[in-house]
Amino acid sequence: MEHKVIGKSVERWDAIAKVTGRANYTGDIPQKELLYGKICRAKITHGKVKNMDISEALKVPGVIKILTPDDVPEISFPTAGHPYSLDPKFADIADRRILTRNVRLYGDEIAAVIAESELAAEIAASKIKVEYEEYEFYLSPEEALKEGAVEIHEGTKNILAATKAEIGDIDTGFKEADFIVEDVCATPIIQHCQMENQIAYAYKDVDNRWVCVTSTQIPHICRRILGQAFGMPWGRFRVIKPFIGGGFGNKQDVTIEPLVVAMSMAVGGKPVMVDLHREEVFGWTRVRHAISYKVKMGFTKDGVITAADIEATSNNGAYASHGHAIVAKGGGITTAIYKIPNFRYRAKTVYTNTAAAGAMRGYGVPQITYALETFMNKVSIQTGIDQFELREKNLTKVNEENPLLHMVQHTMSLRECFAKGKEIFKWDDKRKSIDKDKNTASDYVRGLGMAAFAYTSGAYPKTMEIGGCRLILNQDGSIKLMVGATEIGQGADTVFSQMVADTIGIPFEWVIADAYTDTDIAPFDTGAYASRQTFVSGMAVKKAAVELKEKILQAAYDFSKIGNKVPIEDLDIVDGNIIQKHNGQILETLGDLALKTYYDLHSGSCLTADVSNKCTKNAYPYGVTLTEVEVDKKTGKVEVLSILNVHDSGKIINPLLASGQVEGGMAQGLGYGLAEELKYDEKTGKPLNNNLLDYKMPTFMDVPDLDVAFVEIEDPVGPYGNKSLGEPPLCSPAPALRNAIIDALGIYVKDIPVTPQKIIEALSENREV
Amino acid sequence: MLKTINCTVNGRAMELQVDVRESLLDMLRNRLHLTGTKQGCGVGECGACAVLIDGETLDSCIYLAVWADGKDIVSIEGLTGADGSLSDLQQNFVDKGAVQCGFCTPGFVVSATALLEKNPNPSKDEIRRGLSGNLCRCTGYQKILDAVESTADQRRNK
Missing domain, CATH: 1.10.150.120 ([2Fe-2S]-binding domain)
Structure with a gap:
C-alpha cells in the first residue's frame, strides 16, 4: 500500500513547545495554596519501627501535619504497571503500604510531613525521632537465601517465585551433543535516570473526587491502584498525566501517587505535592533487576545446539513490584532467537534489602541477551566457527510457534540484519585491519564484537492487551485524536497522528494530539510499556481511523444531491478532499463536508469513532549490534571507535523518531555495558552512589557517533506492518561491547559493567577465555 | 530572611525580593513563573537548569538568587525572539x-x-x-x- 504520511519523518507535534520551554510538566502547572510533602525515610536497612516521636518535628514553623503508618489505610496493594488480573493466581503481589513500620530497605517510607514549604517539610522530616528493632540485612540473593535468613516478607523464605520451563528432554539433548560449553555471568543493578524525577500532586476536586496529577507512564493503571490502596471504588479517583520527562519503566510503577493522595486527604483536599530528589529516585523508586546466570549448552560438532540449560537468579530488592515476570521472560526470549530442541529454563526471584526492582526498558531482555550473546561468543572462540555463522546455524524458523511464548513467529530476519550490518560496518575489512595489527607491541589494542537479540511487541499472551482511540471530526475537517496510550517522550502521539492522517487521507497537521492523558477523558489503554503502543494502541488507532473514514464517506454520499450521486465505492479522501476515485476529481473539501455534518438543519451529526480493541497478537522484532573498541591495556580504559545497531522493527512509521529511539537505547546499552552500577555499602546497606555524579550514566563525551540502520520487513500482524522498537535498542550493545573487549584483549571478563578496574584485574590474572 | 535584588531577566530590569537561601532556579520558576528551566538533580550534576548569567552558562540550581544582584540573566524563555520566533x-x-x-x-x-x-x-x-x-x-x-x-x-x- 502506498503511504502518504506513514514512513515520513514528520516533525513531532510537541517539538516547538519543548525547545521554547513552553511544554508544561507536572511541576510547571501553577496551583493555588499548594502544600509540600516530604517523606521521612528509615535510617536502618532491615527491621521494625518500634517507636516514633514526632513532637519536635511538629514544632517546625510551617508544618501542618505529619502522617505515620497509623494515619494511612491498613491495606496492602501492588504497584506494578501490569493490567489487573481477573485470576487471583496471576494477580500482582500486594506487599506495599503507603507508609510502613516494617523497614525492608534503607530509606523505606516510614512517615511523611505536610508543610507550607518544601524546606519546612524537609527540616521536620529530619526531626522525627525513630526507635528501631534491627535485623540482619541482605544485599544479594545468596545472602538472602542462606540458612536461617530473616524473612523480608513473612512466609516467603525470601523467594518471590521460582519457575521452570521445559522443552524436550535436556538429558537426551546433552547426550546427543558432541561438545558441551558452560559459562556464568552477572548483570548489575542499574537505574533509569530519566531526567524528570518522580513528581505528583493530589487534591480534592469540585465533584469531591480525588485528582492525582503525576508523571506516570500508566495513568489508567495508576487510577486502579489508587482505588486498591484506599479500598475505594476506582471511579473515585482521576489521574492526569501532563508532559512527562522520560520514564524508561521507572514510571511504569506506582510510587508516590497513593502517598500524595493520602496527604491531600489529611488536609481536607488541599493540593499537596511530592517532588522527589534525584537521590530518592535512585535509591527508593525502582531499579533494574541484577540477574546472574549459569548457562550450559550442548552442540553438534557443526555448532548446532542440541540442548540448553539456563539457571537465572534475579535480585528483586525489597518489594515485589514487577517481580518474577522480568526474569521469567528470559526463557521465551531465548527460544525466540535460537532453535533449542531440548531446553530447561529455571528462574528464581529473590527478595533482598536493596531498592525494589521493577520494569526498566528491555524488561529482563538486556539481561538474558547479555548471558546468551556472551555465551555464543565463547562458543565461537572455542570452536573457531564464525560468530555470525554460529548464530545463523541456530536461528528459529519463520512461521513456527515459539514453544514458551505460545505465539507464531511470522518473521525471522536476523540473517538480513547480519548481512546489512556487516556491509555497513565494513566488518570484514575491520577484521583484517585488526588482525594485521595483532602482533604489534602496543598498549592500545582493538577488537570487534557483535550481539543479536529478539524481542516482543506488547505483552500478549502473558497479559491482556487493549488499546483505545477516539477520533472526532471537527467543523473544519481537522481531527481530534484521543488515546489512552501515554506519550512519554518517545513520540507515540506523533506516530498515532501519522496513522490517522495516512488512513483517513488528510495532511498530518490536521490531526490534533494532546500532551495530557486524563483518565476521565482518555479512552482506556494500559499505557507506555512493553514497546506496545505503536503495535497494540496502533491497532485501535487504525480501527478508529477506518471507521471514521467510512462514516465520512457515507456522509459525503448522503449529502450529495440525488441525480448527482457518486457511488460510495467510488469515493475516497485524498489530501483532505473528498474525491472520485476513478478520475481523481475533487468533489468537495473535507472541511465543507464536515460543516454540513454539524450544521445541516435536518440531518447529519458530529462524526466520531470510539474504538476499544483487544489485541490478541504479537510480533517479534530483531536486531544486532556491531562494535569496534580500543582498549588501553595500561589503564583499562575502553574507547568505543564505532557502534552500529541494525533493527528489524517491520515498517518504520517515522524514520527520524525511530532512529532517535535507537540512538537513545544504544547510549543506555553503552552505559549498561561499560559503566553503570548502583552500589551498596556492605556495612550499612545504604546506596553509595545514588546521584548523577557518582553513578556513571553516559555523558556527551562518553558516547561516540551512533550508527543506525533498519531492515524493513513488513510484519503481517502489525497494524501498518510495524513491530515494536522502543525497548529493543538497548538489548544488544552491552554484550557486543563486552565481546569486543574480549576480542581486543584475549582475556576473559564475565560481568558487566566492564569497568577499567575489571579489565586491569582480568589482565593481571591473565584469565583465559 | 528576604533581600532585595536588582537584575535583568530576559532583557527586563527587575527588582525582586528573594529569600537569602533561595536558588536562582527557584526564583525563576516560583517567583517569575519561568518554568522552562527545569530541575533534574538540584545539585549541579545534570544541567537541566542551565541559564546564562552575564553570558556564562551556569546551573541555576546551585546559584543563589541573591548572587544575581546586578547580573544579566537569560533563561530559555529569553532565547526565543521577541516575536516568538525560534532561534x-x-x-x-x-x-x-x-x-x-x-x-x-x-x-x-x-x-x-x-x-x-x-x-x-x-x-x-x-x-x-x-x-x-x-x-x-x-x-x-x-x-x-x-x-x-x-x-x-x-x-x-x-
Missing part, C-alpha cells in the same frame, strides 16, 4: 529530531547557544566537551550533536 538553534533542535521527552532540552539549548557564541566553528569533540555538563537519557546525544553542528554550518554559510 536558528532551536529550529535545528526541531528539524534534526534532537527533542524527545524534552526535559533536558531547555538546558541544552541554553548551553549550546553559549557554546556557539564563544566558538562559532566547534569540532565534534569541542561540542561534546562543551555540552558535557548537560545530561540526556533519551537521545544518546547524537541528534543534539547534529543540531549544533548544523547551526554552526548554516551560520558559516550565511
Whole structure:
C-alpha cells in the first residue's frame, strides 16, 4: 500500500513547545495554596519501627501535619504497571503500604510531613525521632537465601517465585551433543535516570473526587491502584498525566501517587505535592533487576545446539513490584532467537534489602541477551566457527510457534540484519585491519564484537492487551485524536497522528494530539510499556481511523444531491478532499463536508469513532549490534571507535523518531555495558552512589557517533506492518561491547559493567577465555 | 530572611525580593513563573537548569538568587525572539529530531547557544566537551550533536 504520511519523518507535534520551554510538566502547572510533602525515610536497612516521636518535628514553623503508618489505610496493594488480573493466581503481589513500620530497605517510607514549604517539610522530616528493632540485612540473593535468613516478607523464605520451563528432554539433548560449553555471568543493578524525577500532586476536586496529577507512564493503571490502596471504588479517583520527562519503566510503577493522595486527604483536599530528589529516585523508586546466570549448552560438532540449560537468579530488592515476570521472560526470549530442541529454563526471584526492582526498558531482555550473546561468543572462540555463522546455524524458523511464548513467529530476519550490518560496518575489512595489527607491541589494542537479540511487541499472551482511540471530526475537517496510550517522550502521539492522517487521507497537521492523558477523558489503554503502543494502541488507532473514514464517506454520499450521486465505492479522501476515485476529481473539501455534518438543519451529526480493541497478537522484532573498541591495556580504559545497531522493527512509521529511539537505547546499552552500577555499602546497606555524579550514566563525551540502520520487513500482524522498537535498542550493545573487549584483549571478563578496574584485574590474572 | 535584588531577566530590569537561601532556579520558576528551566538533580550534576548569567552558562540550581544582584540573566524563555520566533538553534533542535521527552532540552539549548557564541566553528569533540555538563537519557546525544553542528554550518554559510 502506498503511504502518504506513514514512513515520513514528520516533525513531532510537541517539538516547538519543548525547545521554547513552553511544554508544561507536572511541576510547571501553577496551583493555588499548594502544600509540600516530604517523606521521612528509615535510617536502618532491615527491621521494625518500634517507636516514633514526632513532637519536635511538629514544632517546625510551617508544618501542618505529619502522617505515620497509623494515619494511612491498613491495606496492602501492588504497584506494578501490569493490567489487573481477573485470576487471583496471576494477580500482582500486594506487599506495599503507603507508609510502613516494617523497614525492608534503607530509606523505606516510614512517615511523611505536610508543610507550607518544601524546606519546612524537609527540616521536620529530619526531626522525627525513630526507635528501631534491627535485623540482619541482605544485599544479594545468596545472602538472602542462606540458612536461617530473616524473612523480608513473612512466609516467603525470601523467594518471590521460582519457575521452570521445559522443552524436550535436556538429558537426551546433552547426550546427543558432541561438545558441551558452560559459562556464568552477572548483570548489575542499574537505574533509569530519566531526567524528570518522580513528581505528583493530589487534591480534592469540585465533584469531591480525588485528582492525582503525576508523571506516570500508566495513568489508567495508576487510577486502579489508587482505588486498591484506599479500598475505594476506582471511579473515585482521576489521574492526569501532563508532559512527562522520560520514564524508561521507572514510571511504569506506582510510587508516590497513593502517598500524595493520602496527604491531600489529611488536609481536607488541599493540593499537596511530592517532588522527589534525584537521590530518592535512585535509591527508593525502582531499579533494574541484577540477574546472574549459569548457562550450559550442548552442540553438534557443526555448532548446532542440541540442548540448553539456563539457571537465572534475579535480585528483586525489597518489594515485589514487577517481580518474577522480568526474569521469567528470559526463557521465551531465548527460544525466540535460537532453535533449542531440548531446553530447561529455571528462574528464581529473590527478595533482598536493596531498592525494589521493577520494569526498566528491555524488561529482563538486556539481561538474558547479555548471558546468551556472551555465551555464543565463547562458543565461537572455542570452536573457531564464525560468530555470525554460529548464530545463523541456530536461528528459529519463520512461521513456527515459539514453544514458551505460545505465539507464531511470522518473521525471522536476523540473517538480513547480519548481512546489512556487516556491509555497513565494513566488518570484514575491520577484521583484517585488526588482525594485521595483532602482533604489534602496543598498549592500545582493538577488537570487534557483535550481539543479536529478539524481542516482543506488547505483552500478549502473558497479559491482556487493549488499546483505545477516539477520533472526532471537527467543523473544519481537522481531527481530534484521543488515546489512552501515554506519550512519554518517545513520540507515540506523533506516530498515532501519522496513522490517522495516512488512513483517513488528510495532511498530518490536521490531526490534533494532546500532551495530557486524563483518565476521565482518555479512552482506556494500559499505557507506555512493553514497546506496545505503536503495535497494540496502533491497532485501535487504525480501527478508529477506518471507521471514521467510512462514516465520512457515507456522509459525503448522503449529502450529495440525488441525480448527482457518486457511488460510495467510488469515493475516497485524498489530501483532505473528498474525491472520485476513478478520475481523481475533487468533489468537495473535507472541511465543507464536515460543516454540513454539524450544521445541516435536518440531518447529519458530529462524526466520531470510539474504538476499544483487544489485541490478541504479537510480533517479534530483531536486531544486532556491531562494535569496534580500543582498549588501553595500561589503564583499562575502553574507547568505543564505532557502534552500529541494525533493527528489524517491520515498517518504520517515522524514520527520524525511530532512529532517535535507537540512538537513545544504544547510549543506555553503552552505559549498561561499560559503566553503570548502583552500589551498596556492605556495612550499612545504604546506596553509595545514588546521584548523577557518582553513578556513571553516559555523558556527551562518553558516547561516540551512533550508527543506525533498519531492515524493513513488513510484519503481517502489525497494524501498518510495524513491530515494536522502543525497548529493543538497548538489548544488544552491552554484550557486543563486552565481546569486543574480549576480542581486543584475549582475556576473559564475565560481568558487566566492564569497568577499567575489571579489565586491569582480568589482565593481571591473565584469565583465559 | 528576604533581600532585595536588582537584575535583568530576559532583557527586563527587575527588582525582586528573594529569600537569602533561595536558588536562582527557584526564583525563576516560583517567583517569575519561568518554568522552562527545569530541575533534574538540584545539585549541579545534570544541567537541566542551565541559564546564562552575564553570558556564562551556569546551573541555576546551585546559584543563589541573591548572587544575581546586578547580573544579566537569560533563561530559555529569553532565547526565543521577541516575536516568538525560534532561534536558528532551536529550529535545528526541531528539524534534526534532537527533542524527545524534552526535559533536558531547555538546558541544552541554553548551553549550546553559549557554546556557539564563544566558538562559532566547534569540532565534534569541542561540542561534546562543551555540552558535557548537560545530561540526556533519551537521545544518546547524537541528534543534539547534529543540531549544533548544523547551526554552526548554516551560520558559516550565511
